[in-house]
Amino acid sequence: MSTDRQLRVAIVGAGPAGIYAADILTKTDLDVSIDLFERLPAPFGLVRYGVAPDHPRIKQIITALHKVLDRGDIRLLSNVDYGIDVKLDELREFYDAVIFSTGAIADASLDVPGVELDGSYGAADFVSWYDGHPYVPTTWPLEAESVAVVGAGNVALDVARILAKHADDLLVTEIPKNVYEGLKASPVKDVHVFARRGPAQAKFSPLELRELGHVPDVDVIVYPEDFEFDDGSLAAIGSSNQTKQVVKTLTDWTLNDPSTFTASRRLHLHFLHAPAEILDTDGDGKVDALRTERTQLNGDGTVTRTGEYQEWPVQAVYRAVGYFGSPLPELPFDDHKGVIPNVEGRVIDIDGRPVDGVYCTGWIKRGPVGLIGHTKSDASETVRNLVEDSQRPDFASATQPAPAAVTDFLRERGVQVVEWSGWQLLDAHERALGEAEGRERVKVVPREEMIDIALGARRD
Numbered sequence: 519m520s521t522d523r524q525l526r527v528a529i530v531g532a533g534p535a536g537i538y539a540a541d542i543l544t545k546t547d548l549d550v551s552i553d554l555f556e557r558l559p560a561p562f563g564l565v566r567y568g569v570a571p572d573h574p575r576i577k578q579i580i581t582a583l584h585k586v587l588d589r590g591d592i593r594l595l596s597n598v599d600y601g602i603d604v605k606l607d608e609l610r611e612f613y614d615a616v617i618f619s620t621g622a623i624a625d626a627s628l629d630v631p632g633v634e635l636d637g638s639y640g641a642a643d644f645v646s647w648y649d650g651h652p653y654v655p656t657t658w659p660l661e662a663e664s665v666a667v668v669g670a671g672n673v674a675l676d677v678a679r680i681l682a683k684h685a686d687d688l689l690v691t692e693i694p695k696n697v698y699e700g701l702k703a704s705p706v707k708d709v710h711v712f713a714r715r716g717p718a719q720a721k722f723s724p725l726e727l728r729e730l731g732h733v734p735d736v737d738v739i740v741y742p743e744d745f746e747f748d749d750g751s752l753a754a755i756g757s758s759n760q761t762k763q764v765v766k767t768l769t770d771w772t773l774n775d776p777s778t779f780t781a782s783r784r785l786h787l788h789f790l791h792a793p794a795e796i797l798d799t800d801g802d803g804k805v806d807a808l809r810t811e812r813t814q815l816n817g818d819g820t821v822t823r824t825g826e827y828q829e830w831p832v833q834a835v836y837r838a839v840g841y842f843g844s845p846l847p848e849l850p851f852d853d854h855k856g857v858i859p860n861v862e863g864r865v866i867d868i869d870g871r872p873v874d875g876v877y878c879t880g881w882i883k884r885g886p887v888g889l890i891g892h893t894k895s896d897a898s899e900t901v902r903n904l905v906e907d908s909q910r911p912d913f914a915s916a917t918q919p920a921p922a923a924v925t926d927f928l929r930e931r932g933v934q935v936v937e938w939s940g941w942q943l944l945d946a947h948e949r950a951l952g953e954a955e956g957r958e959r960v961k962v963v964p965r966e967e968m969i970d971i972a973l974g975a976r977r978d
Contacts, residue, residue, distance in 0.1 A: 524551040525908055526919045528613040530600045532556035533563020535880025536619035537583045539897040540592045546905050551921060552592045553613070557599040558652065559936045559968040560944060561587065563621055567649045570676040571691035572683070573726075574958070587938055593921070595928070596936040597969060601847035603933045604924075610875065612924040614914045615904055618846065618865075618878040619897075622856060622886040626840035628668060632796030633837070637662065637805030641669065641677050641838035648680055648701075650694040652965035657696065660704040662833035666808040668793045669838030670713035671721040675730065677836050682709045682736045682785045692952065692959045709785045710830060712810055714792040715821050717744070717768045718751035724763035730785060731771070737781040740771045744789035750819030790814065792823060796835050807831050841886035849876070858882050863900030864907075875915055877904055940972035947971045 525548050529536045532554050540552050560566060562580050569576045587594055598604060600620075609616050625640030632638065637659075646654045660681075667678045680688075685701035713720055730738050745768070747755075754761045768787070791810040799806040808830045813821035843856035850859050850867055858878045859866050865876040879900040880893055888896075907913055918924075928935050936944075944962065951960035962968050969975075 523914075523919055524549050525615070525914065526550075526613045526916050526921075527552050527615045527617065527904070528555060528609050528924075529553070529617045529619055530555045530609075531563065531619035531621060531880070531882075532561035532594060532596065533619065533621050533880070534565060534579065534583060535621065535882075535893050535897060536563070536617070537561070537586050537592075538894050539617055539619060539879050539901055541586045542894075542897050542901045543904070544591055546901065548905060548908060553921070553924065554587075554592055554594050555598050555600060555604075556594065556596040559597045559965060559972055560941060561594060561596060564623070567651045568623075568645055569649070570645075570680055571649065571693045572679070572688060573676075574691070587941075590938075594936075594938045594941065595925070596941065596972075597934055598928060603928060603931060606848040606876070608927070610915060611918050612916055612927070613875075614916045614919070615875045615877065615908070617863075617900060617904070618849065618858060618876070618882055619880045620844070620846060620882045622841040622843040622881040624842045624844050624856075625837055626842045626856075626886075628793065628837045628839050630793050630795055632798060632805070635796055635798050635805045636803050637834045638796050639834065639836050641667070641673050641836050642841060644677055644680075644836060645673065648693070648697050650697065650961040650963040652963060652968060656963060658700050659834075660700055660706070662805075663705050664708045664830075664832040665706055665710065665834045665836065666830060666832040667709065667711045667836045667838055668808075669711070669840075670715065670719070671838065671840070672723055672726050673840075674711055674713075674836075674838035675722055675726050677838050678709045678711045678785055679730060679733060681706055681836075682783050683733050684735060684783075687734055689955075690957060692948075692957060692961050694961045694963045696963060707783055709783070710808075710832065711785070711787050712791045712793060712808070713787075713789045714813060715819070716746050716748075716751055716789050716815055717765050718747060718754045718761055719819055720764055720768075720789070722764050724760055724767065727764055727767050731767075733785075735781045736783045736785055737779040738771055739774075739776075739779065739784055739786045740768055741786075741788060742772045744787075744791075745769065745772060746790060746815055748815035748817045748819065750817060751815065754819060790821065791828070792821070794827060797829065805833055805835055808835055841881070843882050843885070846882075855885055857885055863896070863903050875907075875913070934969055934973060936969065936972040940974075943974060944968055944972045 625642040795809040797807040812826040845851035948959040
């Protein structure tokens with residue numbers, strides 16, 4: 519980089535991946551100026567809008583992310599929607615490099631007949647609703663007495679627990695008023711979770727699984743006939759303490775006496791059941807049942823379908839089979855993997871050539887797998903390659919590198935940019951709402967209300 523000015527870097531996406539990348543970049547030897555873009559009026563991504571409200575320990579990640587942005591050496595530009603408010607060629611006028619960290623917020627597909635029926639929902643959409651995401655409707659159709667959740671990971675457990683839990687037991691959390699009212703009116707009595715493989719292949723975390731057993735007035739029911747352990751299962755139990763804990767918790771539940779199940783709601787965990795079809799038995803276009811096919815373990819932890827079917831009368835089905843990335847304007851996209859094609863964070867075009875000055879990190883880079891530690895190592899790899907590329911004499915390409923240039927551009931476009939000081943106003947407002955009710959915070963849901971508060975334009 520043959521220039522005396524600071525290297526200008528834009529990071530698109532202010533969730534953990536983007537904030538970690540910004541933090542790591544500030545700790546390199548580069549003289550760098552970083553702007554962090556976010557399409558929502560609030561930062562923190564899936565930690566704010568993808569973690570169940572009754573998991574405050576996980577939400578403590580926000581505390582660490584907050585400290586990074588509170589230092590003042592990274593500029594936050596929220597409420598700026600990439601592809602609408604600003605495009606890649608425009609960003610390249612203001613920045614020498616752009617890192618995309620937009621995550622994966624869509625539901626992965628479940629290829630079974632009937633998935634399009636009324637009452638068949640993606641878990642990601644439901645999570646966004648109960649987390650108060652401003653881009654989803656404020657109401658949710660909670661009309662089913664019996665519900666099926668398809669999946670064997672923590673998102674499936676979150677969805678099942680929120681559906682089964684009594685709304686009043688969520689009042690200690692940051693749950694928005696509209697979500698509380700929706701859950702309060704829910705007539706649900708039974709929530710069934712279906713896993714295609716066995717207990718040793720479940721991707722639940724031990725802590726999250728154990729929490730199910732402590733939900734007030736909800737019985738957790740497992741079925742001994744679902745507990746099959748092949749050589750692959752035994753190997754997994756022997757090699758992973760996490761798997762061992764999950765299996766122990768599940769196995770302990772098989773010893774519970776059914777006569778002790780007296781709760782008003784029941785959460786059923788089924789293993790070795792693969793979804794086969796979502797049924798509309800009366801032809802009204804709505805979910806009436808889920809048909810599953812029994813599976814058997816093959817000896818290596820994989821399963822084979824047996825041709826033995828069972829129908830479960832349910833009025834709603836939630837698909838919690840994973841997240842999937844979304845394509846971004848002006849960028850290549852792998853429709854099969856749901857990621858931006860890249861080599862160690864360097865974005866590549868259709869011919870496999872690096873796109874100069876364009877990078878990615880997080881789930882949009884590697885897919886929606888892994889924990890926070892993986893996100894940090896992802897960011898380190900991407901930043902390391904950006905730093906290496908920045909040593910090229912022709913690397914600096916911004917024609918308008920002054921920090922004010924991009925904000926002037928957005929202002930001229932009528933974009934209501936929410937900076938860190940604006941988030942602090944919104945944060946304080948939500949905390950004040952919570953304090954009035956003895957809670958840590960109550961989320962503001964409507965986007966325009968969030969913006970008004972953040973910009974100091976609210977009229978109480």
